[in-house]
Amino acid sequence: MTRQASAGIRDIAVVAFAQTGHRRTSDDLSEVEMLMPVLHEVLDRTGLKTSDIGFTCSGSSDYLAGRAFSFTLALDGVGAWPPISESHVEMDGAWALYEAWTKLLTGDADTALVYAYGKSSPGPLRDVLTRQLDPYYVAPLWPDSVALAALQAQALIDAGDTDEAALAAIAARSRSDATANPHAQLRGPIPHGEPLVRPLRTGDCPPVGDGAAAVILAAGERARELCARPAWIRGVDHRIEAHSLGVRDLTDSPSARLAAERAGAFERPVDTAELHAPFTSQEVVLRKALKLGDHVRVNPSGGALAANPVMAAGLVRVGEAAARIHRGESDRALAHATSGPCLQQNLVAVLEGDPR
Amino acid sequence: MPEVLKAPLVVEFPFTRSLGPVQSAFLTGLRERVVLGVRTTDGRTLVPPVEYDPVTAEEIRDLVEVATTGTVTTWAWNHEPRRGQPLGTPFAWVLVRLDGADTALLHALDAPGPDTVHTGMRVRVRWAADRAGAITDIACFEPYDGDPARPAGHSGRFEDPVTGIVAPARLDYTYSPGRAQSAYITALSDRRTVGERCPSCRKVYVPPRGACPTCGVPTAEQVEVGPRGTVTTFCIVNIKARNLDIEVPYVYAHIALDGADLALHGRIGGIPYDQVRMGLRVEPVWTEGARYPDHYRPTGEPDGDYDTYRELL
Secondary structure, X not given: OOHHHHOOOOXXXXXXEEEOXXXXXXXXXXXXXXXXXXXXXHHHHHXXXXXXXXXXXXXXXXXXXXXXXXXXXXHHHOOOOOOOOEEEEOOOHHHHHHHHHHHHHOOOOOEEEEEEEEEXXXXXXXXXXXXXXXXXXXXXXXXXXXXHHHHHHHHHHHOOOOOHHHHHHHHHHHHHHHHHOOOOOOOOOOOOOOEEEEOEEHHHOOOOOEEEEEEEEEEHHHHHHHOOOOEEEEEEEEEEOOOOHHHOOOOOOHHHHHHHHHHOOOOOOOOEEEOOOOOHHHHHHHHHHOOOOOOOEEOOOOHHHOOOOXXXXXXXXXXXXXXXXXXXXOOEEEEEEEEOOOOOEEEEEEEEOOOO | OOOOOOEEEEEEEEEEEEOOHHHHHHHHHHHOOOEEEEEOOOOOEEOOOOOEOOOOOOEOOEEEEEOOEEEEEEXXXXXXXXXXXXXXXXXXXXXXXXXXXXXXXXXXXXXXXXXXXXXXXXXXXXXXXXXXXXXXXXXXXXXXXOOOOOOOOOOOOOOOOOOEEEEEXXXXXXXXXXXXXXXXXXXXXXXXXXXXXXXXXXXXXXXXXXXXXXXXXXXXXXXXXXXXXXXXXXXXXXXXXXXXXXXXXXXXXXXXXXXXXXXXXXXXXXXXXXXXXXXXXXXEEOOOOOOOOXXXXXXXXXXXXXXXXXXXX
16 A cells, blocks of 8 residues: 555554563563553553454564464453454564554554564574575575675675774664663663674674564544544555565665655655664665665664564564654654565655644 | 573474475586576576566576586675584675576685685585585585686486475574463472462463453462363364374363363363263372373262353353
């Protein structure tokens, strides 16, 4: 669904956002025990109860913690009786938000609860993520997520798009900004560290941790009742590139650029961008692809370099961008989420507050 | 609060996948030390080859042999190889554009150190000694300063093509069940069954999972239930499960422990399978050192009245 197609049909907004404190481990809690406080918090912000919600959609992956059907157990935290209208994506929660947004556009529902969670601590995340790769030619080699990001970083360095000092500066800025974010896992001055997979150092990589996030969407006047300054979704689009890394130009992200264009991001400048760039080098790619100038405030939350709960980190970007609009700190924000190796798939949402 | 329980959890499975005609030719070629690409209608040669053009989605079948030598297009130095990766000693991950190809292949490069690797360097395939028709038939790449290898113009047709791969996968986790289930398991070690009550609907869940699925609120009030209970429904198992030393037929039942609002399941023993019935009163049978009841057996009490368990079916 493009911005053009949706224009004039129905205005839909993010009206509330909540997230956990993201932690290295949450082994004292099951998934639902970690998630439930966030669901209650986001509902409390609007005064809604589960029974008031028209559609519920979530994003998670059982591979992360190695627990089959963990998403059905997580649903226990929602309170799904009498039966609710519900769906799940085995993707980052930003894609669950996309499904919920389209559901609201159809007019079938006026409100939606979207949540996502990920527990990376029980498993070897770098190896777990190899299971999403081409099973014939790539997965049997077990190239871990840091290695693939490092190939992209080297391609950027070779192209003259960045260097190790510039990447270190992105890491430092992100974690400095995160000092104002009580939910962040990594904040303040952090040593840039030793090479993990060269050219990437530990400081170029996201922290591994557990966390959850939730947002509530509402349509039209319902949004204004539930939120003093709704973050209106002006467009959302997502695009994917070829799965074979050797086919792609790793220094660019045509899929992110096209998603942004279809979401209407280039029609007027944004003042804020929350980018889901787990690795410093990926911010370089996204800034270029999304045409973000120096005037744009990028990742005031600290971004995924400060907290990267896999499967929730993209939804957190939408939530953080919306929350800045709620608080009056932004009038027009871009939120981005990514999935797959080296920014393979990208989602862009454009959010706006009412004029002040 | 009891200590956090943890246990190793290994998830391991062999993925058996069938191959399309292009994948089959490519992997069979590797077995025969031949590298094949596929030509797109606009004349590009894709290596590794795919069944459909990544740009136009056209079906592509025009196989063409490329060289076993090529050029590194990007690289990353891996000083700590992980399980399953192509080399056990430090190596470079590389994307290699083989001579004659327009796209690059991901693999490992065996090189003495990061200072010896650069984008643009020339490399060649090092074949694995044992080849079976898999991407790992290429052991890795190695530095190479000779002339480009000359492909022999293989047709891509083989006598005995591979038609599938078996890709083993193993992931090692540390499982922790969380607060509510930890308390349940800890109580079980004392042969007590402890559920949790929902503060809203008052139902007692056994085993507890920390949330009331009806109300969506945390359960915290612990309630000891059982040990006796009532069979609410059951089935007769006639197929022997692998690695399970139980004679068939046997009965597997839903059992509502006294005081619980959710039935758990367990095996029924101590009674012929064809005499088990709804309403049968049962109690757990523990074996020495066990962490949970081995099975449930009749108590000899009169059967429970249907109305006492109809809501638990």
